[in-house]
Amino acid sequence: MRASLFITCYNDTLYPETGRAVVRLLERLGVELEFHPRQTCCGQMHANTGFRSEAFSQATRFVSLYQNAETVVIPSSSCVAMIRDQYPGLFEELGNDELRRQLADLLPRVFELSEFLIDRLGVDDVGAYFPHRVTYHASCHGLRGLHLGDRPNRLLAKVRGLDLAPLPNLDRCCGFGGTFSVKNGDVSSAMLAVKLQDVVSTRAEFCTALDNSCLMHLGGAMHRQFAGMKTIHMAEILASTESDPAEGLA
Amino acid sequence: MSRGRANAAGGGHPVLDPALAPPFPVAALPVLRNSQLRKNVAHATDVIQAKRARVVAEKDDWQALRNAGAAIRDHVLENLGAYLEQFEERCTAAGGTVHWAADAAGARSIILEILRQEKAAEVIKIKTMTSAEIQLNPFLEAAGVKVFETDLAEIILQLGEEEPSHIVAPALHVNRSQVREIFARRMGLKDLSDDPQALTAAARNYLRRKFLDIPTAISGANFLIAETGSVAVVESEGNGRMCLTLPRALITLAGIEKVVPRFQDLEVMLQVLARSATGERMNPYTSLWTGVTPGDGPQRFHVVLLDNGRSGILARKTERQTLRCIRCAACMNACPVYRQTGGHAYGSVYPGPIGAILTPQLMQMHHAQSLPFASSLCGACYEVCPVKINIPEVLLELRSQVVNQERRQALRFFDPMYVGLRVANLLFSRAWLFHAAQRLGRIGLGFFTRGDGWIHSLPSVGAKWTQTRDLRGLPSQPFHAWWAERGRKPMKEAK
């Protein structure tokens, strides 16, 4: 099984440890990983902020880079949602039939990380060990865009030592919303305050999610407030074993 | 919290006018500091959401109803002219008079003209957001017609000189003690308690004689039935039935998109509307009437069909779905942004998710351009919309229209957001540029990174982030560099 890792622009820059964890995890599961050196961004930030023509060029670039990949795995549900939900409309608007064909051909081969594990590899027990109390935050793109359903929970349930504390009001948005977090920074912070009440109430040591974007927002506030809880991408939990624990915990 | 701005119609009453309202981020800030209002809004939306969830869960065919609802509405919109003409023909044959208003000013003057013909110095009204959209009340008051709202929420707003903050429960932002204070002051009821039962009884007494004595009424419409020329109004309190049956003359104001093809189509619309709007299987009263019925109800009946920008929305492929809306307000009950800001921050009688797409479009994108950005794109609205309006999809389309408008303006050339995004696009076009930018970024942001490895304060656009959040400093090695170091064979290039 070969897979090409699309790390995403913000993970590459801000959360390389998530990428390293994905590599460790998938190689442990016998996946031969590739990494296209020319990858940059899927175009979501531009598309969601109204910069459509810029998003076109980034989307076109993505599709041409991954045309021949056997599978593409992406540790970010918002980026997968961008590709799955918005690329078709963008290419239709562009009116380029060749691109639309290439996209239609590529889409079934693009997977968010938990989809890749559960649907493509057919595993929910990845041999992980993470002896901590953890709460799972369902990002909106994963929940409503990708309909990830119970995949994240199935994966976490099989992590040995993990004490899963359910998050109240799970389906309520954390308030990140991409550039919304600064264009409507006050409202974003109000939504964040409300969300944090639920997160902190779980008394977990870690808040995890399949998107570092939400975690950057939640974790940034918890750090500011000395809240005593950290954030960690689920890839890092799943990659963690007894002999090889998650980075920063060793 | 009343606003004494003069409105377009020249009166001194408070109005929600998208042409004058401050941008959403500015309007939201004082509301975010109003903990009483946030509490009221959170409580109300939580209650309706829970009720809605219960009655929707009972329906095995809920998704099928949504599909049918969306399809019926799309079919009508696709053939809107044909169905409106049929409605006009049938309503007229049944004794009604149909008027067409191209815009708000046209609708206001048609209505005033009818009131003059009726020699009406007073009028009773059923709540209709469409009349708020055209700023009807201040216009009529200025013309010497006294308007009496009859919905409990509208009375609260009228007497309290407040503005509506929600489509279905317009006084949702007001709690019982605030209502008590308004009624005690304006109805002269010094010993009134704040028990909702007592407050409701006060409203009942206040209105009873008005219903019996005032011979002219104005209503909105939930649905216009093309096949029969009938009108349907959905309500809870009975004030609708009062206004629709007791007066001698009735004027119904309706947006052109309110039409459904056939009577039978109500079997879908009525099932989804009450469940979505108030979380009930059915609202207490729904009335349907056709033109004039001799001996029963008003003998003079007028329908005023309102365009006011709707035909413009109709013309646009992605945006047309906005007009499917049946005004249930489920979207605002589900919206995490609305939950924190309430409706007034949107500066429009149509707030929340539907307001964020409808309001700027009714303004032909000349105003309310901040509203499409007043969303984190979480999708909760789309999930609950009974007619499956993909609100996030329309928001994104409108955002790109706003950006296309704005980017041509000279002042945007230096706007940090515009500059940043243009630069980012350039950087994403070449991996080596992106990587160079990462190195520069590490150096630049290094100045802001404190000893704990985190950034606590940033300038410009970044300041809105660091207002409430820290940002972890950029790691010394991006992922791609780590991968390259592992000396893996580069993958075959796709070319």
Add this chain to the structure above:
Amino acid sequence: MSAAANSRRQVLERIRAATPNSAGTAEQGASAWNALPRGYTRVGAMTADARIQRMMERLREYDAEVTECAPDELPAAISAQLAASGRLKFVAPPGTPPAWMVTAAWQIAGLEWNIDQCDAGHGLTTEEIEQAEGVVTAAFCGVADSGTIVLHHSATEGRRVLTLLPDWHLCILHSSQVVETLPEYFARCQQPPALVTWISGPSATADIEMTRIKGVHGPRFLNVILVRDLGDNKIQQ
């Protein structure tokens, strides 16, 4: 062209320009309308007994008072309801069966019936109806799923004002009139009625902090007599 005709033309022109694929007339749109997806429940699966039970349950959830009787017990049942109400001045639609009113008149001292003879030119005035303490009517249909009573305002159901002003409404609903789902009510309408009132409980508002408060402007009391005119063994669709 008058201003009114101008407006009409302007609006219709804009609409036509926006909908190039529009049917020319509503009739021409019929085949597309017929093809619309209707995968929702069109017919209920409950037995007659179950749906009668459901109807009564849902009515009671709205705080409507529900009693049952056999067809020959109806006049007595009406009389009992009127007596229990403590009220004396009632109005009734012109087509009300005299049998419904006879027993009560005989049993309750001071009872007054005012019939709204609107078709004979002796309709009650609004003030007279406002003075009434209660009204008794038939109904067209009951929808069990939502506990809804449907009035078509025929001679036995009365003009709309009759069931609006009095504070107490006694509605006579036959079990043969009860359907399970709303689409089944529409299927029962051979043609669309000109006037309909769908009643789902007494009037209520939720405008003060979302608490449902009964009794704003319509009748605060809704009583229903369910007449069992279907045999117990018959399973009616």
